[in-house]
Amino acid sequence: MKIIVSPDYQHQKEWIQQVPHLFAAGGGELLYKGRNQVRLFMVGGEKLVVKRYKRNDVIKSLIYTFFRKSKARRSYDNAVALRLRGFQTPREVACIEQTRMGFVTQVFYICAYTEKQPVRPRLIEQEPFDKPLAIAYARYVASLHEAGVLHCDLNPTNVLVDSDSHFELIDINRMKFYDGPVPKAECMENLTLFYWLTPAYRFILDEYARQRGWTSDDIAEAIRVKERHDKRWILRKKITHFGRYEVLH
Incomplete structure (x- = not known):
């Protein structure tokens, strides 16, 4: 051992x-x-x-x-x-x-142990979503990418926050570190892990883009990347479920 x-x-x-x-x-x-x-x-x-x-x-x-x-x-x-x-x-x-x-x-x-809680309830499960937290979250992710930090499982249960919008990352076994900022294409893919293409996602993307100095063309490309990601995810789930159905029957 x-x-x-x-x-x-x-x-x-x-x-x-x-x-x-x-x-x-x-x-x-x-x-x-x-x-x-x-x-x-x-x-x-x-x-x-x-x-x-x-x-x-x-x-x-x-x-x-x-x-x-x-x-x-x-x-x-x-x-x-x-x-x-x-x-x-x-x-x-x-x-x-x-x-x-x-x-x-x-x-x-x-x-x-940490007392901080996942951002998911306030950004996804809550209606309407918590806009101040969404802004803080977008700025936080932008700062990660600017510093060359890529969390490869950046979903809303792996980002924790307290009442003062101090963030922590968990489930960190899959990460990449760059000498400079994370490449733009990888940033776009990383952002897709947040959730579906909801109003909260678009709101976070817009604030993230402002922080990174992205253009409207960059935002449009990020949306296209997100749409392709979601389609692939749905297809993968359908194939997986079909395989399970075949095995069970």
Whole structure:
């Protein structure tokens, strides 16, 4: 088992070593259960969140052992990189890689707990959407892209905010960092991940464009990129559902 512990959390090292066992025993408070599982632990007066990623199959074990960093290690490294660029994410605590016969099989990422909440309820579920937050969100994403930060899963559940419009990013294992601003084409694709082509999306796009100095032609192109993205997504879901129907029948 390989463990990397933040210098700020060396005092929790003994507990961190027990995390795989604690998780297997169902310890802590379950926050999310799906492909991955997230649990909250109170450790010496500190709230720590542990994300256990889905166990690797043979191919992924091979990839994450020899060719790519594990998702937990990428989350840890990306948290450090984000903070160096002036952006917030729950403080990284540790990453754990369990191995079997030298191959990475199960990984865990540990970070500090945050009280911030996803932007989704206020920007998507609420009617009408929260325009001041939408403006702040657009400016925040523009600042990420301007600083060369690309969150490859920039959906509204992975951007957290507090009442003062201070943002944090979570689920950060898939990110890209550029030496300069993110290329415009990648920015347009990244913006498509927010939600459907709703009034809130258009409002956010307009404010983002103002911040980046985009032209009306740029905005029109971003809309076309969004429309193509949504059509592909719908088609992919239809194919997936059809395949499931065929298997079940």
